[in-house]
Amino acid sequence: VAATLPAAAEQVTLRVHHFLPTGSTAHAKFITPWCDKINKESAGKLKCQIFPAMQLGGKPPQLIDQARDGIADIVWTLPGYSAGRFPVVEVFELPFMMTSAEATSRAVWDFVQAHDQAEFKDVRPLAFHVHGAGHFFTVKAPITSMADLSGLKLRAPTRLTNMMLGSLGATPVGMPVPQVPEALSKGVIDGAIIPYEVVPAIKVHELTKFASEGDPSYRGLYTTVFVFAMNPAKYDSLPDDLKKVIDANSGAETSAWIGKVWDEADGPARQRLVERGNPVNVIPAAELDKWKAASASVTEAWLKDVASKGVDGPALLDAARTLIDQHSK
Amino acid sequence: MGEALAHEHVRPAGPLGRALDLACRGFALGGGLVLSAMALMSVASIVGRAAFGKPITGDFELVQMGCAISVTMFLPFCQMVRGHIIVDFFTARMPPRVLAILDTAASVLLAAVAFLVAWRLAIGLQELRGSGDSSMILRVPTWYAYVPMVPSFVLLGLAALYTAFVNALKVPA
Amino acid sequence: MTGIQTGLIAFGVLIGLLALRIHVGVAMLATGIGGYVMLIGWGPLLAYLKNAAYGRYSVYDLSVVPLFLLMGQFALRGGLSKGLFDAANAFIGHWRGGIAMGSVGACAGFGAICGSSLATATTMGQVALPELRRHNYAPGLATGALAAGGTLGILIPPSVVLVIYAILTEQNIAKLFLAAFVPGVLAAIGYMLAIMVYVRIYPEAGPAGHRRTWRERMRALGSIWQVIAIFIIVIGGIYGGFFTPTEAAAIGTIATGAVALTRGGLRNGGWIACVYGTAQATGMIFLILLGADVLNVFLALTQMPAELADWVIGSGLPPLAVLFVIFVILLVLGCIMDSLSMILLMVPIFFPIIMGLDFFGLDSTEKAIWFGIMALMVVEIGLITPPVGMNVYIINGLARDVPMGVTFRGVIPFLCSDAVRILLLVFFPSISLFMVRWFA
Ligand code: NA
Numbered sequence: 030v031a032a033t034l035p036a037a038a039e040q041v042t043l044r045v046h047h048f049l050p051t052g053s054t055a056h057a058k059f060i061t062p063w064c065d066k067i068n069k070e071s072a073g074k075l076k077c078q079i080f081p082a083m084q085l086g087g088k089p090p091q092l093i094d095q096a097r098d099g100i101a102d103i104v105w106t107l108p109g110y111s112a113g114r115f116p117v118v119e120v121f122e123l124p125f126m127m128t129s130a131e132a133t134s135r136a137v138w139d140f141v142q143a144h145d146q147a148e149f150k151d152v153r154p155l156a157f158h159v160h161g162a163g164h165f166f167t168v169k170a171p172i173t174s175m176a177d178l179s180g181l182k183l184r185a186p187t188r189l190t191n192m193m194l195g196s197l198g199a200t201p202v203g204m205p206v207p208q209v210p211e212a213l214s215k216g217v218i219d220g221a222i223i224p225y226e227v228v229p230a231i232k233v234h235e236l237t238k239f240a241s242e243g244d245p246s247y248r249g250l251y252t253t254v255f256v257f258a259m260n261p262a263k264y265d266s267l268p269d270d271l272k273k274v275i276d277a278n279s280g281a282e283t284s285a286w287i288g289k290v291w292d293e294a295d296g297p298a299r300q301r302l303v304e305r306g307n308p309v310n311v312i313p314a315a316e317l318d319k320w321k322a323a324s325a326s327v328t329e330a331w332l333k334d335v336a337s338k339g340v341d342g343p344a345l346l347d348a349a350r351t352l353i354d355q356h357s358k
Numbered sequence: 359m360g361e362a363l364a365h366e367h368v369r370p371a372g373p374l375g376r377a378l379d380l381a382c383r384g385f386a387l388g389g390g391l392v393l394s395a396m397a398l399m400s401v402a403s404i405v406g407r408a409a410f411g412k413p414i415t416g417d418f419e420l421v422q423m424g425c426a427i428s429v430t431m432f433l434p435f436c437q438m439v440r441g442h443i444i445v446d447f448f449t450a451r452m453p454p455r456v457l458a459i460l461d462t463a464a465s466v467l468l469a470a471v472a473f474l475v476a477w478r479l480a481i482g483l484q485e486l487r488g489s490g491d492s493s494m495i496l497r498v499p500t501w502y503a504y505v506p507m508v509p510s511f512v513l514l515g516l517a518a519l520y521t522a523f524v525n526a527l528k529v530p531a
Numbered sequence: 532m533t534g535i536q537t538g539l540i541a542f543g544v545l546i547g548l549l550a551l552r553i554h555v556g557v558a559m560l561a562t563g564i565g566g567y568v569m570l571i572g573w574g575p576l577l578a579y580l581k582n583a584a585y586g587r588y589s590v591y592d593l594s595v596v597p598l599f600l601l602m603g604q605f606a607l608r609g610g611l612s613k614g615l616f617d618a619a620n621a622f623i624g625h626w627r628g629g630i631a632m633g634s635v636g637a638c639a640g641f642g643a644i645c646g647s648s649l650a651t652a653t654t655m656g657q658v659a660l661p662e663l664r665r666h667n668y669a670p671g672l673a674t675g676a677l678a679a680g681g682t683l684g685i686l687i688p689p690s691v692v693l694v695i696y697a698i699l700t701e702q703n704i705a706k707l708f709l710a711a712f713v714p715g716v717l718a719a720i721g722y723m724l725a726i727m728v729y730v731r732i733y734p735e736a737g738p739a740g741h742r743r744t745w746r747e748r749m750r751a752l753g754s755i756w757q758v759i760a761i762f763i764i765v766i767g768g769i770y771g772g773f774f775t776p777t778e779a780a781a782i783g784t785i786a787t788g789a790v791a792l793t794r795g796g797l798r799n800g801g802w803i804a805c806v807y808g809t810a811q812a813t814g815m816i817f818l819i820l821l822g823a824d825v826l827n828v829f830l831a832l833t834q835m836p837a838e839l840a841d842w843v844i845g846s847g848l849p850p851l852a853v854l855f856v857i858f859v860i861l862l863v864l865g866c867i868m869d870s871l872s873m874i875l876l877m878v879p880i881f882f883p884i885i886m887g888l889d890f891f892g893l894d895s896t897e898k899a900i901w902f903g904i905m906a907l908m909v910v911e912i913g914l915i916t917p918p919v920g921m922n923v924y925i926i927n928g929l930a931r932d933v934p935m936g937v938t939f940r941g942v943i944p945f946l947c948s949d950a951v952r953i954l955l956l957v958f959f960p961s962i963s964l965f966m967v968r969w970f971a
């Protein structure tokens with residue numbers, strides 16, 4: 030056995046840092062398999078040390094700078110955590126943009142390559158992806174129309190979703206994810222918007238009675254962009270054969286694969302709701318047309334925001350939509 | 359643990375000591391104001407949420423920033439009243455002269471660490487200012503919180519140097 | 532070198548620095564920095580330090596620590612301790628040993644609105660010691676009861692140590708407070724029983740006070756309604772889930788501040804004194820927090836906690852034996868270290884071990900809560916054990932004529948009560964868990 034192992038000198042260990050526990054989809058279904066794959070394809074020369082749950086210190090918004098500074102070699106994080114730093118890629122988080130996570134993830138990769146390299150110049154992005162569309166999970170009544178949202182206290186995950194819920198008449202409550210179960214069970218909030226994948230982890234299927242998703246013909250209510258990025262110096266220090274392994278496991282295909290992992294994680298989570306007898310209500314497309322009009326103010330706010338930074342917002346919005354459409358066919 | 363209670367603390371003599379003591383107390387009171395404001399803001403947000411369905415937007419973020427600012431501003435005062443914990447079990451029977459030497463060294467090390475952290479925080483401040491990093495909901499620039507933190511660590515270092523000096527004076531005795 | 536070997540060397544270095552009277556937080560920082568640089572170099576370390584302090588201190592749940600400490604200061608200045616002591620004595624002061632038992636009850640009441648043992652021991656000591664001496668209580672019983680009673684400040688929620696444990700292990704603070712409630716009350720009852728047994732053996736140690744009329748009792752009760760109201764708002768609010776622990780701490784702080792204000796406790800620089808007291812206690816905790824953060828990142832880099840957990844699980848030792856070994860280590864460390872430093876140092880190492888073992892078929896959340904409550908009790912014992920027992924020092928500082936040895940001997944009955952309680956908690960996890968299950 031010893032003979033087939035590469036000498037220690039040739040072996041490169043990559044410190045991979047992220048913010049979720051080991052049981053999460055990210056750790057178990059994406060990062061660990063990705064590490065196994067590069068280990069195998071490099072004949073054992075590339076090895077990951079995965080540090081889940083912020084074991085290397087700091088808070089999730091600091092992960093991106095940890096990759097820049099070489100505190101970690103690879104990180105998985107949300108650009109949205111560092112609000113104001115990645116305003117352009119936020120275009121994918123606008124209301125009613127995404128289709129499937131797989132297609133949208135591929136679109137994000139292509140979009141950044143073509144239009145948005147400046148925002149990520151400090152790191153070497155290996156992949157971008159999004160989660161499946163976010164839906165409504167409510168305690169008292171299902172959401173079928175905008176009127177149902179009026180005055181409802183809903184937990185929103187990001188700045189744009191806060192604005193969106195406000196534009197639809199709800200009262201957005203910004204709170205960290207770990208507080209959500211307690212807040213739901215005691216009526217501090219009336220519901221939350223999250224993707225299906227997150228439902229079992231924070232027991233939302235047990236704490237709410239109704240799920241409401243948009244008509245499947247319609248684009249998703251919202252999504253969140255994630256980035257899987259490497260320290261550039263670490264990449265440059267690799268010998269060519271190992272660079273090739275990393276290259277083969279990054280880019281559009283890898284991004285699409287990660288998106289697919291998230292798409293696939295939605296199914297069983299939705300199934301658990303159905304098995305519990307929580308009705309999954311569908312918001313009709315005609316109703317969503319009204320929502321789209323009402324939430325246009327969010328898109329306008331984004332356009333204004335990037336315009337102040339000298340970015341051609343309308344063109345980028347168009348490019349993002351076109352890419353999503355292309356990859357959704 | 360050589361943990362003195364604040365009321366037992368004797369105010370330092372000499373203009374330098376008094377000036378540092380005053381600065382440390384000023385920072386502690388500043389931290390106290392931030393902490394009190396944070397408590398009032400949280401209560402206002404709960405009342406708003408419960409009574410009118412309108413919590414204060416971004417209350418969680420403000421608490422996070424306020425916490426970092428207030429606890430950092432407390433650090434120098436804690437050193438000025440010798441509040442930072444040491445383990446004095448192993449040296450319980452040592453002569454006072456040895457203790458004075460050890461305590462001088464310990465204070466110098468604390469000062470070194472405080473200045474190191476202050477230096478790195480100052481670099482962090484510049485970087486965050488450049489990158490435009492801000493909070494998620496209210497978009498408050500993150501570097502704002504670093505502005506009181508850098509001088510707090512500098513003052514912690516100065517307070518530690520002062521205590522080192524006071525301890526060093528006890529060595530010849 | 533394996534992770535375990537590296538970790539052990541680091542511990543040796545840390546103990547060496549502590550022995551040289553380096554501040555605990557600085558010793559952890561220095562060890563952590565040294566190890567970090569050895570493993571991955573100066574570049575990443577200097578980069579890490581740019582944001583480490585902000586990252587460590589800007590944690591939502593952590594903000595309850597300074598808030599609960601400020602609340603304790605307000606309670607101290609508001610004179611709430613005197614009302615509690617009078618009320619407890621009005622009911623049981625006429626029993627043999629009753630004033631000591633009343634002191635323990637008052638400590639429990641004060642602990643219900645104060646997150647720190649130090650503040651509880653200080654304030655109750657000031658109120659109760661003169662009374663105990665006036666009634667000719669044996670010096671050892673008087674000081675022992677107050678030193679032990681002071682630990683109730685942290686055993687009964689709210690509790691700063693539990694907040695830190697919750698953050699280190701990513702557990703729900705509200706659930707931990709809920710779980711600590713019954714064990715905390717058991718601790719108070721256990722201390723009272725210890726006094727009862729003690730005065731049965733040494734009747735002259737705790738003479739009975741005079742019996743009060745029911746009218747006097749009602750009047751005494753009337754004066755503690757604020758404490759009860761604050762406790763119900765704070766703990767009831769957390770248990771009921773009406774607000775988060777941070778919000779509860781904010782409400783409690785404002786409410787206690789209002790009580791102190793109406794009672795004149797914030798006059799003549801009272802608010803400033805409260806801030807100074809908070810600044811000292813908070814500064815002490817947060818310097819150690821920063822040090823522990825760097826040290827724990829270094830330990831994570833060595834992979835020692837994971838290796839150690841694998842080794843213990845692979846060794847096939849009975850889980851309860853592992854648990855008792857951990858308790859013994861905490862007890863020994865508790866002789867010389869303070870509880871918070873111990874929690875910060877040892878929980879990242881012991882927690883993965885406990886989580887890998889099976890105890891009575893508990894699920895992971897229940898196991899984490901159960902272990903947290905017991906770890907809290909074990910580290911708090913360190914406050915009253917020789918040679919370094921913070922509460923003993925504080926009470927002795929207030930009773931200067933009582934030799935330190937007398938107080939340490941006076942603590943022995945309470946240590947016996949602690950041992951019995953911890954054994955009960957080990958073998959009957961539902962004592963800690965039934966409230967959590969009931970509310971869930
Ligand atoms: Na308490």
Ligand code: NA
Pocket residue numbers: 865866867868912913914915916917918919920921
């Ligand atoms: Na001790």
